[in-house]
Amino acid sequence: MNWRMAKLFNQTKMQSIKFIFIPFLIFTLAGCSLIPVEEDDLAPPLIEPKKEEVRLLTVEKGSIVKNLNLQGNFRSSISESLYFKQHGGRIVSIDVKLGDTVSKGDVIAQLENEELTKRVQQQKLALERAKIELQRAQQEIELNLPDTQIDLDLKSLEASIEDAKTNLERTTRLYEEGAVSLQDLEVAQQQVEQLELSYEKLLISTEGSKAYPVDEQYIRLLEINVETAQIEYNYLQAQLSNTKLVANIDGVVTYINTLKRGEEVIAYDPIVDISNSENLFILATLDNAEEILEAKDAEINQPVEVTYDGKTYIGTVVQTPETAPESADREVTELNKTSIFVKPNEELPDGVDIGDRVDVKITLVEKEDTIVIPSASLHSYLARNFVKVLDGESRVEVDVEIGIETKTEVEIISGLEEGQQLILN
Structure with a gap:
C-alpha cells in the first residue's frame, strides 16, 4: 500500500514541474527576440598632420651697441653734516625744516645752556674786575705810592681767593649734579691753589726774602689774575658755543634728525645735513x-x-x-x-x-660690420653655444663663438655666415 502511495506522489510532482518549466521556457525565448543586434564600430577618419611653420631669419651683418x-x-659736491661733539646735552630746538635754504652763520640747532650762560656772564665780570685791579695798581706805581702797595696786594689777593673759593663751591655742587664736567671742577680748584700760593709768596716777600721789588711782584700777580680769568672766560665761551650748531656753508637742508625737545644728543650723531x-x-x-x-x-x-x-x-x-x-x-x-x-x-x-x-x-x-642675431635664437648647453639653421629641408645645429651680448642681441664671431637661414623657433 505504501509503495503505491509513493508512486502516485512522484507522478503528481513531475506533472507540476512540467507545468511550471514549459511557460518559463517560452517566456525566455520570447525575450531574447527583443534584444537589438549590435552594429560594427566605424574606424575614425584619418587626419593629415599639420605641417610645422618654420620662422627663419637671413643672417646678415650689422652693428651692435651695449649700453649700461x-x-x-x-x-651736491659741497656738503656738511652738523653734530654736537659732546654727549649728554639736551636738545632745545632744531630751527630748520627739510628743504630750507640756509646761509653761512645761521643757527641750526641749540642745546640747553641756561646755567652755562650764567657762568659766562659771571666770569666776564671777574675778568673785568681783574683788569681794573691791574690798571689801578699800575697807576699807583706810576704815582710812587709804595707804602700802599703791599696792603693793596694782600687785599686784592684775599678778595680774589674768596671769589675763587665761592666759584669752587658752586662748581663742586654743579659737578655733583652732573651739570659740569670734571675738567671744569679741576680748573676751579687750580684757580684757588694758584691764588693762595701767590698770597703766601707775597707775605714772604714782605719779610725781605723777595727776589724782585714789591711793585714788580704786585703787578705780575695782578697780571696772572687777569690771565687766569681770561683763560676761564675763553673756556666757558667755547663751551657755550658748543651748545649751538651753526651753518658753515650756504645750502639746502637735506637731512634732519628726529630728536624731540628735551631728548639727549649722542656725540657726533648727525643732527642736520x-x-x-x-x-x-x-x-x-x-x-x-x-x-x-x-x-x-x-x-x-x-x-x-x-x-x-x-x-x-x-x-x-x-x-x-x-x-x-x-x-x-x-x-x-x-x-x-x-x-x-x-x-x-x-x-x-x-x-x-x-x-x-x-x-x-x-x-x-x-661694433659695426659684424654678424648680429636675436638673443632668443642662441642656445646654450653647459659650455656649448649653438644655433639652429635650415640646410635644405633639414635642421642643423651649428656651434658658434659669441662676442658682445645685450639683452636683445648677440654678436657672432664665428660659426655663422651671411646668407644662412637662421631658425628662430
Missing part, C-alpha cells in the same frame, strides 16, 4: 651684481647721456667702483662699490634740486 642704463639722482645746490653731480646707482660687473667696462672721462625731465644732456664719468679711492668710512666705501659718479658737462635747467631723479646711459662697447 642706470637711474640716479643729483647730489646741508648741501650746496650750486655744485651738483649725478650719483648713478648699480642695483644688482650684473650691473656691477658691467660697470667695470666704464672708463673715466667717458661721455654719457643724461636724461632729465624729458631732455638729454651730456655728462662725463668721473668715478667708477674700480677707480674709487679708499676710505676709512664704511658707508662711503659701500656707496663707492655700487655707484658711478657723473659730472654734467652742460648747464642744467633752472629748478634742478638735490635728490631729483635722472636717467644715465653709458655706452660700454659698440
Whole structure:
C-alpha cells in the first residue's frame, strides 16, 4: 500500500514541474527576440598632420651697441653734516625744516645752556674786575705810592681767593649734579691753589726774602689774575658755543634728525645735513651684481647721456667702483662699490634740486660690420653655444663663438655666415 502511495506522489510532482518549466521556457525565448543586434564600430577618419611653420631669419651683418642704463639722482659736491661733539646735552630746538635754504652763520640747532650762560656772564665780570685791579695798581706805581702797595696786594689777593673759593663751591655742587664736567671742577680748584700760593709768596716777600721789588711782584700777580680769568672766560665761551650748531656753508637742508625737545644728543650723531645746490653731480646707482660687473667696462672721462625731465644732456664719468679711492668710512666705501659718479658737462635747467631723479646711459662697447642675431635664437648647453639653421629641408645645429651680448642681441664671431637661414623657433 505504501509503495503505491509513493508512486502516485512522484507522478503528481513531475506533472507540476512540467507545468511550471514549459511557460518559463517560452517566456525566455520570447525575450531574447527583443534584444537589438549590435552594429560594427566605424574606424575614425584619418587626419593629415599639420605641417610645422618654420620662422627663419637671413643672417646678415650689422652693428651692435651695449649700453649700461642706470637711474640716479643729483647730489651736491659741497656738503656738511652738523653734530654736537659732546654727549649728554639736551636738545632745545632744531630751527630748520627739510628743504630750507640756509646761509653761512645761521643757527641750526641749540642745546640747553641756561646755567652755562650764567657762568659766562659771571666770569666776564671777574675778568673785568681783574683788569681794573691791574690798571689801578699800575697807576699807583706810576704815582710812587709804595707804602700802599703791599696792603693793596694782600687785599686784592684775599678778595680774589674768596671769589675763587665761592666759584669752587658752586662748581663742586654743579659737578655733583652732573651739570659740569670734571675738567671744569679741576680748573676751579687750580684757580684757588694758584691764588693762595701767590698770597703766601707775597707775605714772604714782605719779610725781605723777595727776589724782585714789591711793585714788580704786585703787578705780575695782578697780571696772572687777569690771565687766569681770561683763560676761564675763553673756556666757558667755547663751551657755550658748543651748545649751538651753526651753518658753515650756504645750502639746502637735506637731512634732519628726529630728536624731540628735551631728548639727549649722542656725540657726533648727525643732527642736520646741508648741501650746496650750486655744485651738483649725478650719483648713478648699480642695483644688482650684473650691473656691477658691467660697470667695470666704464672708463673715466667717458661721455654719457643724461636724461632729465624729458631732455638729454651730456655728462662725463668721473668715478667708477674700480677707480674709487679708499676710505676709512664704511658707508662711503659701500656707496663707492655700487655707484658711478657723473659730472654734467652742460648747464642744467633752472629748478634742478638735490635728490631729483635722472636717467644715465653709458655706452660700454659698440661694433659695426659684424654678424648680429636675436638673443632668443642662441642656445646654450653647459659650455656649448649653438644655433639652429635650415640646410635644405633639414635642421642643423651649428656651434658658434659669441662676442658682445645685450639683452636683445648677440654678436657672432664665428660659426655663422651671411646668407644662412637662421631658425628662430
